[in-house]
Amino acid sequence: MNEITIGKIREAHDRIRGRIRRTPVLTSARLDELSGASLFFKCENFQKTGAFKARGALNAVLLLGEAEAARGVATHSSGNHAAALSWAAGLRGIPAHVVMPRTASRFKLASVERYGGRITLCEPTHKAREEAAARIVRETGAALIHPYNDPRIIVGQGTAALEFLEDVPDLDVILCPVGGGGLLSGTAIAARGVKPGIKVLAGEPEGAADASLSFSLGERRPVEHPASIADGLLAFVGDLTFPIIRRQVDGIAVVSEEAIVAAVRQLLEVLKIAVEPSGAVAYAAVAEKRVGIAGKRVGIILSGGNLDLDRAPWAKPVP
């Protein structure tokens, strides 16, 4: 399972396709005009659990052997991966243990609870989360499913690009957000596997631009105190995902916080869809003119739609 290939991504797609949504591709004459390109939006905000994370999580859960599966799965991610893993475990009828910082928003807690995840709260430090997860794994024998640095996850996430190129075969460019790199590495392998000449680009928030930094240095380098409204993209690019990205991706564009907020709002106003800040970062790179796409056919993965309306990013600050 360790070599990640287009064949593995096709197998993953066959494995999960009956349980995930075939998400639609939207277009907009107005956004084409504004961007000077032909834009195609793959709407993973409509995916089960509201994000592409359902793909990788379900693939990983379905690949567990019977005995292993019976002991359940665990994670210490608090975002969309946690909800997706809880959902996927529920489909297989096995427990999902989710370690979350006690400072997590009500919105995130509610999402994991909705899908039946068993939440363990811990102190909001990386160390406390890892320790709590390790203890759960020790006590229950649950399989720890990393949110991105795992071949089962990477090939699962790659299935979005596979569908995208089935629906729009003549894309010149494919663009997605990058955090830990699970979606980007899977997208690159799938897209180049189907169409070798395609250009693969990513968008990354300027406040958490470790992937961009690592990409230009040629080696993994974290940034200190990553921070962005795109809270799903704060993770440090993985030692499994980075080599793939380095080899198969053409560029990583850094986008401003303002561009991310504007992108969320514009996607709501023009496409009429809810996309969370992390999910709008690839489009933000286009809207902020950080990628050269004039006249091209550009596929943009809108990766998630779990927008916390109590923190609507366009809301004016209360005076």
Added chain:
Amino acid sequence: MNEITIGKIREAHDRIRGRIRRTPVLTSARLDELSGASLFFKCENFQKTGAFKARGALNAVLLLGEAEAARGVATHSSGNHAAALSWAAGLRGIPAHVVMPRTASRFKLASVERYGGRITLCEPTHKAREEAAARIVRETGAALIHPYNDPRIIVGQGTAALEFLEDVPDLDVILCPVGGGGLLSGTAIAARGVKPGIKVLAGEPEGAADASLSFSLGERRPVEHPASIADGLLAFVGDLTFPIIRRQVDGIAVVSEEAIVAAVRQLLEVLKIAVEPSGAVAYAAVAEKRVGIAGKRVGIILSGGNLDLDRAPWAKPVP
């Protein structure tokens, strides 16, 4: 053209289908669970110009004779019909004259301007609007296209239900909002024409419940000072639309303002789509349990998505 039949609706569909969007039908396991029914959402928020109004407006514009068309079209509606008529006129390359009250929001003005409508501002009274429109018609010879009380508009609006029943043939119930009654009367004729046993229901805001009142009295009766966050549904049901509604509709449910706001929010959070308050009223009737649909297959028309984010209805009031 004056008798409104399913045949006329099919002809209208053939006339407009190449220029409008075939809008998708969405479903949600979570909303099914909450409602105790199987819900299907016809997403006219994704329609050209952001609302079903594009259907009727385009049908009316395409039905004009050459000489008549050359003189342009006019309306004194300030909402989605005005934008839709401007868009449809633009497709035919003819002018659209739109009379709007000088108090109209920047959002509504911008929408009409975007589609090339020629705006005439007037005092915010019904009399001033009618006079301004009459003057434009006198001066330019433009054809006045009423937003709902016109057979060309009614059959155009009916095409949404036609598509809906093509995509989901076994609906037990179809539900849409009612303002002036163009969508509801067209929906009733289309739905019963395709499937005689189907139940046709509507939702109406309690602050503008003239259609519901008229329906129970058996004759048209306006309400004084209609007011609702669903600003597209304030119109008085028409003398052409009401007889159809009276004969072909099974019931009109009145919904609270709170339910409309909650529906807009829930559609954003769960379906991940932007639906404006007027467009969410049919779903609000379901969520507020104002219609008996337990166990049924229910088609809900989400009629528009032009949500003014500066007035986001879920936003907490500034203290």
